[in-house]
Amino acid sequence: MDIKILKEKFVEKYGAGDAIGYFSPGRVNLIGEHTDYNGGYVFPCALSFGAYCVIRKVNRPSFRFASLNFELEKELSLTELTTPLDGKAWVNYPLGVIAQFVKRCLTPDTGADILIYGDVPAGAGLSSSAALEVVTAVAINDVYGYNLPRLDLVKMSQKAEHEFAGVMCGIMDQFASGFGAKDKAIFLNCDTLNYELVPVVLKGAKIIVSNTHSPHKLDSGKYNERVAQCKAAVEAIKPYKPIKQLADLSVADFKTVEAKIADPVVRARARHVVTEIGRTTDAVTALKAGDLEKFGQLMNASHVSLRDDYEVTGPQLDAMAEAAWTVPGVIGSRMTGGGFGGCTVSIVKDEAIDNFKAIVGKEYEAKTGLKAEFYVAEIGDGGKRLF
Ligand code: GLA
Numbered sequence: 001m002d003i004k005i006l007k008e009k010f011v012e013k014y015g016a017g018d019a020i021g022y023f024s025p026g027r028v029n030l031i032g033e034h035t036d037y038n039g040g041y042v043f044p045c046a047l048s049f050g051a052y053c054v055i056r057k058v059n060r061p062s063f064r065f066a067s068l069n070f071e072l073e074k075e076l077s078l079t080e081l082t083t084p085l086d087g088k089a090w091v092n093y094p095l096g097v098i099a100q101f102v103k104r105c106l107t108p109d110t111g112a113d114i115l116i117y118g119d120v121p122a123g124a125g126l127s128s129s130a131a132l133e134v135v136t137a138v139a140i141n142d143v144y145g146y147n148l149p150r151l152d153l154v155k156m157s158q159k160a161e162h163e164f165a166g167v168m169c170g171i172m173d174q175f176a177s178g179f180g181a182k183d184k185a186i187f188l189n190c191d192t193l194n195y196e197l198v199p200v201v202l203k204g205a206k207i208i209v210s211n212t213h214s215p216h217k218l219d220s221g222k223y224n225e226r227v228a229q230c231k232a233a234v235e236a237i238k239p240y241k242p243i244k245q246l247a248d249l250s251v252a253d254f255k256t257v258e259a260k261i262a263d264p265v266v267r268a269r270a271r272h273v274v275t276e277i278g279r280t281t282d283a284v285t286a287l288k289a290g291d292l293e294k295f296g297q298l299m300n301a302s303h304v305s306l307r308d309d310y311e312v313t314g315p316q317l318d319a320m321a322e323a324a325w326t327v328p329g330v331i332g333s334r335m336t337g338g339g340f341g342g343c344t345v346s347i348v349k350d351e352a353i354d355n356f357k358a359i360v361g362k363e364y365e366a367k368t369g370l371k372a373e374f375y376v377a378e379i380g381d382g383g384k385r386l387f
């Protein structure tokens with residue numbers, strides 16, 4: 001988004017005067033899916049598209065929210081900042097974050113005018129909501145001079161998602177939006193929150209994000225159901241092995257206790273999580289060693305596990321990944337994010353990209369009746385002030 005246009009739109013909406021602008025990115029996860037809320041590893045990178053927030057403190061005891069993407073506008077008094085709005089109003093995302101400041105006894109002493117714009121394709125599973133939460137957290141923290149550390153802002157953004165959107169998500173998306181770095185992927189241990197920025201060196205290949213245009217529906221309850229199934233697996237294993245979370249099991253450990261999980265569906269869910277954590281560490285090792293082929297194989301295996309054991313892919317994501325696997329020059333391809341629609345992520349050799357778009361686009365449409373859309377991912381920085 002052109003910053004000049006954003007400033008003009010702000011003035012059009014709220015009148016002339018100074019305003020401050022911030023940006024926070026969406027993310028694409030390279031590997032490590034549905035591992036974060038199990039204390040495992042993830043390997044996402046921040047994208048160059050995300051959410052923008054232009055803000056001006058005002059001498060008035062209320063917040064005004066407007067967006068260039070949605071029609072709904074809202075004015076809320078300083079005493080109304082901790083109650084979610086009815087329904088799925090977009091305002092609940094920034095509001096949910098401001099509520100976290102209030103809960104920490106950091107109630108804004110005066111209101112503000114806020115204009116939001118997002119360029120993450122909606123419903124694509126590229127974390128448009130995390131981008132919006134983190135950009136709000138960074139903006140409020142800065143404008144009101146609260147000086148909270150970045151990690152607190154990330155955790156508060158995750159809490160906003162739990163409390164104001166009802167999705168019991170892990171920390172990956174908000175962390176990637178807060179801590180992303182240009183041309184690096186974040187190898188994050190979601191238990192300790194220790195992380196390493198790993199250069200994404202693809203030697204003549206690019207990351208292609210393929211949008212199924214079948215919107216992912218995290219709030220459909222299926223996500224929270226997976227979270228509950230993982231907890232059930234831990235409870236089933238605990239009498240035999242003292243674990244706190246599924247990440248406490250290696251693949252070998254899991255083999256010795258899997259039979260203790262009576263429910264075959266819960267057992268399969270746990271198998272995905274434990275093997276996916278193994279794949280993620282192996283993939284990072286492969287990337288660091290320059291072994292892209294191995295990295296790609298692990299991506300493909302991740303998709304199969306998400307399809308068969310975790311059952312979060314669905315016909316559209318399967319059609320997209322399966323079509324990609326047939327194209328020469330595709331190093332690896334898998335669904336990314338929560339699943340149930342959204343996007344795949346593929347690593348494709350430069351010379352094969354045009355062919356990839358043509359073949360995958362055609363196959364995908366033939367199988368699903370939907371048009372795919374492709375983006376070459378640029379890995380950008382985490383949340384920051386723009387002006
Ligand atoms: C969503 C959640 C994340 C993570 C992914 C799956 O994006 O917000 O916390 O669980 O799904 O890996």
